[in-house]
Amino acid sequence: MSRKKALLPIVVIISFILMTYQSKKGHFGSPAQISSLLDSAHKTIASLTGSLSQPFKRLALREEENTRLRQRVDELLLERDRYLDAVLENKRLKELLKLQESSKTTVAAARVVARGTGHWEHTLVLDKGLKDGVAKDMTVITPMGLAGKIISVTDSFSRMLLLSDINFSAAVRVRETRKEGVLAGTGTRTCMLKYVPYEEEIKTGDVIATSGLDSLFVPGVPVGYVSKVDNKGLGGNFQYIELTPFQDSSRIEEVLVIR
Amino acid sequence: MRYLLWIAATFCCFLLQGKLSVLGVAPNFTILPVYYAGLRHGETRGLLAGILIGFFEDSLSYSLIGPHLMSHAIIGYTSAFLVSGALFRWTALLGVIAVATLTVADNIIVFAAKSIFDKVPALFSTVVYTSVMQALINAPAGIFLVSKNAD
Numbered sequence: 001m002s003r004k005k006a007l008l009p010i011v012v013i014i015s016f017i018l019m020t021y022q023s024k025k026g027h028f029g030s031p032a033q034i035s036s037l038l039d040s041a042h043k044t045i046a047s048l049t050g051s052l053s054q055p056f057k058r059l060a061l062r063e064e065e066n067t068r069l070r071q072r073v074d075e076l077l078l079e080r081d082r083y084l085d086a087v088l089e090n091k092r093l094k095e096l097l098k099l100q101e102s103s104k105t106t107v108a109a110a111r112v113v114a115r116g117t118g119h120w121e122h123t124l125v126l127d128k129g130l131k132d133g134v135a136k137d138m139t140v141i142t143p144m145g146l147a148g149k150i151i152s153v154t155d156s157f158s159r160m161l162l163l164s165d166i167n168f169s170a171a172v173r174v175r176e177t178r179k180e181g182v183l184a185g186t187g188t189r190t191c192m193l194k195y196v197p198y199e200e201e202i203k204t205g206d207v208i209a210t211s212g213l214d215s216l217f218v219p220g221v222p223v224g225y226v227s228k229v230d231n232k233g234l235g236g237n238f239q240y241i242e243l244t245p246f247q248d249s250s251r252i253e254e255v256l257v258i259r
Numbered sequence: 260m261r262y263l264l265w266i267a268a269t270f271c272c273f274l275l276q277g278k279l280s281v282l283g284v285a286p287n288f289t290i291l292p293v294y295y296a297g298l299r300h301g302e303t304r305g306l307l308a309g310i311l312i313g314f315f316e317d318s319l320s321y322s323l324i325g326p327h328l329m330s331h332a333i334i335g336y337t338s339a340f341l342v343s344g345a346l347f348r349w350t351a352l353l354g355v356i357a358v359a360t361l362t363v364a365d366n367i368i369v370f371a372a373k374s375i376f377d378k379v380p381a382l383f384s385t386v387v388y389t390s391v392m393q394a395l396i397n398a399p400a401g402i403f404l405v406s407k408n409a410d
Contacts, residue, residue: 004302007303008306008333011329012332015325015326015328015329015372016325018324018328019324019326019372019376019377020376022377027324034315034319038273041270042278045274114278115278117276117277117289118321118322118380119287119369119380119393120369120370120386121322166379166380167378188385
């Protein structure tokens with residue numbers, strides 16, 4: 001075999017040795033400088049394109065936005081009146097039960113600068129890192145609900161794992177009935193609600209929120225609603241429940257990192 | 260100077276890959292410089308480009324180091340044979356087919372390596388969908404990445 005032809009088998013064998021070693025001993029750490037360089041470039045491009053397109057976007061949207069906002073203000077004023085009584089009642093009841101407000105602490109408001117480079121990983125790069133107080137395993141939310149969690153942090157950037165990633169899981173419960181389960185990503189738009197026994201009654205439309213029992217996610221963060229329930233044995237010993245997250249993973253631009 | 264151009268082109272591929280999305284699928288542009296290196300400079304340089312770019316991509320994925328390194332090295336090596344005149348004569352259509360096929364092959368190798376040595380990275384249906392989409396996105400590049408043996 002000529003030297004050139006031997007190169008490929010050598011590379012393949014070295015790759016196999018490398019991967020076998022890592023599967024036994026754990027992954028090698030990724031050099032932070034490499035990703036920081038790329039993340040910085042992403043941030044520069046994001047701010048450049050943002051500053052260029054912003055004035056045009058503003059012009060186009062201003063008129064439409066004004067009309068919509070005026071309608072919305074009217075609606076909200078009506079809504080506020082309706083909810084004021086409920087809020088006061090809620091406050092009184094909470095005081096009576098000596099319940100404290102859940103201690104969600106906002107760590108940082110971050111902007112998405114890029115998607116992760118992995119083919120299958122559903123990750124996003126955020127423009128906040130260690131310097132801003134972001135740490136691994138912190139919860140990431142949007143105004144719609146849970147968006148994911150922080151999986152790695154460098155000085156100025158962090159990476160979040162989206163709900164839709166197959167490696168994502170979180171302890172959740174049905175908001176009304178308080179039944180518990182485990183949310184798992186599927187790699188698609190919808191997620192799965194796992195480990196719900198057949199005797200538990202779950203209906204389409206039930207709202208799911210984090211339970212906090214995994215000691216990772218802040219409890220009470222809305223996640224999504226049940227979009228499909230199959231209790232005819234498709235899920236093995238448990239019900240097959242599909243969940244549609246409130247936050248579409250492909251449309252995330254700004255997020256809040258909380259703990 | 261030539262090496263700087265290669266580095267800049269590869270860096271742009273990584274940047275675009277992180278920014279663009281077609282129907283929810285991020286493109287796999289990093290395979291293009293590897294394919295081109297094999298096509299223009301032969302199997303050894305194709306292999307070397309594959310190793311370097313693959314290692315860079317593995318480092319950025321914050322998981323197992325090796326799948327992209329191996330897949331890109333194989334792509335760089337085989338692209339030299341596929342369309343450089345050793346097996347086929349280069350045509351634009353062959354370029355399109357080669358890029359699409361190698362993109363799918365790259366995904367299959369990465370998926371298989373991750374499934375064996377780490378954990379299954381995605382559902383099979385997602386893998387098929389992503390691979391087909393990435394192949395379609397990359398395919399037109401096959402027309403412009405011309406072999407040195409082209410007429």
